[in-house]
Every structure is written in C-alpha cells, then in structure tokens.
Amino acid sequence: MGRVIGKRLFSIMALCAMVGLLLLPIVVVLPSLALGEEATAGGAKKEGATVEKGRDVYYKTEGVVVGAPAPKTTDGPKDYPRYNFESRVLLWFANQQHLYYGSFVLAVPIFCMIIEFMGVVTKDKALAKRYDQLAYDFIKISLTAYSLTAVLGGILIFTFLTLYPAFFSYLSSVFRPVMHIYALMFVAESGTLYIYYYGWDKMKEGFLKWIHLSMSVVLNIIGTLLMFLANSWIGFMMSPAGVDEQGRYLGNIWHVIHTALWNPLNLHRILGNMAFGGGVVAAYAAYKFLAAKTDEDRAHYDWMGYIAMALGVAFLIPLPFAGYWLMREVYAYRQQMGITLMGGLLAWLFIIQATMIGILFLSTNYYLWQAMGRMRGAEKYQRYIKYLVFLLACGYMVFITPHTMVMTPAELKAMGGQQHPVLGNYGVMSAKNGGINVIITTTVLSFVWYMRGNKVSTVSWAKFGNIFMGVFFTCAYFNIIGLAVYGYYIPANVRVGLSVPQVTTTLSCLFFMFALNSMMMKGAKQMGPIEWGKISARSQYALIMLATAFTWMMGLMGYIRSSVRLFWHVNEIMRDNSPWAYTHTVGFAANMISANVLFFWISILFVFWLGSLTAKKAPAEVKVAVPGSVPQPVGSH
C-alpha cells in the first residue's frame, strides 16, 4: 500500500516537474523582457537624447527603435567566409537534415500520445497492452533519433556562424528576447522525453498510467511550442514584421513572431510532420516485417505498419488544404511572391510536387487494396478495384499536366504554341482541383472498403445504407468533376471560388461516409478475423515508397518555400550579396533533394539498427492473450 502511494507521489512529482519545465522558459523570460524595456527607456532618459521611432513594415504601427539596422553585406570573407565549396549547399544540407529529424521527433510523440490513449480507453485488455507496446516501440525509435536531432541542430548553428555570420548575427539580434526561451524549451523537451520514456514501466497501470499519459500531453505541448518558435524565424525571413524598413527591431517581439505567414506555416508543418512521421514509422515497420523470421513478428509489424500508415494518411488528407491556405496568405502578403511560386520561376517545381502528392495517394490506395487480402470476405471488392484505378489514373494525369511546356523553338512551332491543343486544357487550376479531389475521394472510398472488408452489416436498414453510400459517392464524383468543367465557362473571378465547394464535397465524403460506415458496422457480422502478417511483400514496398515520397516532397517544398525569397536573406529587408543569391536550376535542386533524402534514409536506418540493439520484447502475457499464431486486434477498426 505504502509502495503504491510512494509511486503515485513520485509520478505526480514527475508530472509537476514537467509542467515546471514547460513554464520555466516563460518565468525566466519575464524579468528579462521587463528589464529590457526599462533599460531602453532608462538609457534614453539618462542621455537626454530624442527617442527615435520607426514604423513597422507589416503592422504599420510606430515603435521605439531598439535594434541595429540590418547589415548591408558585401561579398567577402567578413560577411561570407567560405570553404572551397558553395556555402548555400552546405547550409541547405545541414538545415534539411535537422528538419527531417526534428519533424520526426516532434511527430512520433504525438503518435505515442494517441496510441497510448487508445490503449488506456480500450476495454479489451490484450488489445490495450498491444497498443501500449506499440506506443513504447514508437517512442523508442524517437529517442535515438532525438540525440541525432540535437547533434544536427548544433551542426546547423555552427554552419550558420561559420558561413553566414552577418546574417545569423542579425537574426539572433532580432530574436534575442526569445532565443534563450528556445534553448530552455529544448532542455524542457529533453527532460520531459527522458522522464516519459524511462517512467514507462513504472507507470503502466491505473492512476499512474493516466499520469504517464498526461506527461505525453506536456511533452507534445513543449514540442509544438518549440516548433512554433522555429517557424517564427522562417516566417520572419519570408514576411518580416516587428522591424522598420531598415530592419531595426521596434521592441515588440510578438510582432516579430506573429508574421503574416506564421500561422499557415505552423498548421502546414504540424500536418506535414505528422504525415512524414507516420510514413517513416510505417517504413520502419515494413522493413522489420520483411526481415521478420516468425509469423508473430510479421503480424506485429504488419499491424504497426498499418497503424502508422493510417495515422500518416489521416494527416495527409487535410495537408493540401493547409497548403492552399498558406499559398492564399502568400498571395495576400505579396502577390508577386505568389506569382513567383505558382506561375513563374518555381512553377515547374509545383508540377513535381503534384507528381509526388499523386504518388503518395496511389501508394496508399495500393497498400489498402493489398491489405484487403488479409481479410476473409474482402474478395467481393476486388473486382471493383479496377474502376478505382481508372479514377485515380485520370485524376493523377490531370493533376500533373503542366500549363506550359519547356520547348525548343522547333517544338513550339510544331505544337502551335506554348500550350498543347488538347492536353493544355488540363493544365489549369480548375482541372487540377478536380483531379486532386477525385484522388482524395477515391482514397476515402478505399478506406471505407477496407474498414468493412471482413464485415457484413446487420442493421435493419443495411440495404438502404449501402445504396445511399454508393449514390452519395457517385454524386460527389459528379459534383467535383462538374465543378471542374463548369470552371471553364465562367470568368476567373468566379471560378476561383469553386475550389471551396470541391473541397467541401471531398470532406463531406470523408466525414459523413466514415460516420455512416461506423453506424452500419456496429455489431456487424464478421466473415473472419484480420489475419495480420498475411499480406504481400509488395504492400510493404508500397509503405517504403510512401515514406520515400514524403521525404522527397518535404525536401522539395522546403526548397520552394526558401527559394521564393530570391536574393533576400530577409525579404525586402536584408539582401543576400553572396555569390549564391540566385535560383538553382530544377535539375540541380532535384539532385540536391535526392542526395538529402538518400542521406536521411541511410542515417535513419542506422538509427533503427541502434534501436534494435536494445530491443525490448513484448510482454509475455500479451503473447498468451492472443489466440492463434497471429495477433488479431481487429476490434480497432
């Protein structure tokens, strides 16, 4: 009894320590901020000098100038010291690797929180333990990657200091009031992560489990705040605020952080990180599945891969819409910036992006179709898959059609213009919006089929439910394609609004059909269990493909976002005068992204291998509780 109370006390103390760590940076910064303001005012009074005021470039408010102007750099060893190599490429590499690992270690604890919560609330004890083990497996992978993230962060700072000292000095001077918060948040994140991980076994039941779960919430709050702070730097570089036109800091740190693009970037990065994290964990599970020696291991990793993929895709589906919001804000901030992105210098990179997005959805669908193979009763859907392939292929081909082609004069003449007489019609937003919405709706349909694969509805209105579902999906396709066609007949200022009803149609399918399916499948008759582990190897390669495409697309989008500043370190405030202030060719960028992806995957394989050295075996009781040779957490669907 006394031991239990001691454990409880210890757990509550650990949770309090985490909350304390979370609040520490804020407590520490308050006096320093106040001191900073007093010092500025006091200094001005003492000297009797006139207080210089400046106007915020974005908020248009007046403020007291408290910072130095942005340095006017010149190409030389003072501002741009260098090795015999392109400094930008070195920084690109360091930044990208840090971002990959950073995204991974921020996303995985969120998965852990969700899975651990599912384990706590589920009534099936065997399933609860499997969820718990899965969450533990996830955090174990994350822990090794976390150390590497910190190392890469250090390398990134050294790269900045060594190769871009003037720029880094300016950026840190503007963000000085929150720089130490970032450092303290990092300490808090590390402390919380280690307590969370090492306290797992000690707090695995009852009240203590809830405390442990609360710790994961605190851990994720810290991680998310950390990311938001890092996002404020790139937001400032793209759409500066809180400084005057000379780049002088005006004393309001919230303006510097809360720039025009900060919130869209935050949302886009959260969703992107989650999708990426899901992809990487799914690839890990696929690798372990392919290397597994026993049926039991294959079943475990098959299940792990499925859960990771499902979580990743759940965040992938809203990702394009968050992307639209980001682009909309970019256009609202500087129309020219939007045109450079979508219709100018970087437009071709968006065609590549569309190709990658299509690959992500095709891989997901392919995996789901393969996964139906492990369910008895799902054969009835197999003959319809060819129609889904047709829809996906049509949507994909329209989605990747470029508006104009890069051609030689002879080719241009032969084709009769920049646009192909037939295919050119598909290279416009109206058609592309239709294409991607068809792809996403088809993915939703595949998911619905998967969820009901081995079940037969027993509700009295089952026949009506099935017919309604079929009609609703058919009408949704007609609506999406109809709106895309309609867009060709109305002016651009009306057409631009059609994307909203298209997206609403897709989301209606997602929410209403998932809800309807769940209602229909309540108490459904099972044709047979899901035979975890009995899935083709091809499906696992689809998961690896999914993860690789995520990684590649993340590198691509990062490059696009960064390149849109063109020859500015800080847009319209601090000019980049290094010899590398130009936009690379598409080919070079693609090679660079591929090199980054390759390095990331080689290094993460090393991390996986390290993780496997300390592999923790599943608790014995779990194995006992599962009937047959393969575990069957079917109730989860």
Next chain:
Amino acid sequence: MAVLNNPIVAVIVSLIISVGYFLAVDHFMMDMQGLDFWYLFRQ
C-alpha cells in the same frame, strides 16, 4: 424503414438527398465567398 430497403425507393431517396445536399454545398460555399454559383445560368 422496410420501404427504404426497396432498391428503387432507396435509389430515389438517396438521389434526392445527395443531389440536394451537393447543390446546397455549391450554392452556399460560393455565396459565403460573395460569389454567385448560378452565374452562367443568370446570363
């Protein structure tokens, strides 16, 4: 409920609900943006 399980009735009811719903989505989503979904038909 038994009537709804008749395929013809089910299809008709489903069509009425789905078409009505999507037309409402088109109209109100455009209206929300200050745009006219029926632009072409009013010309």
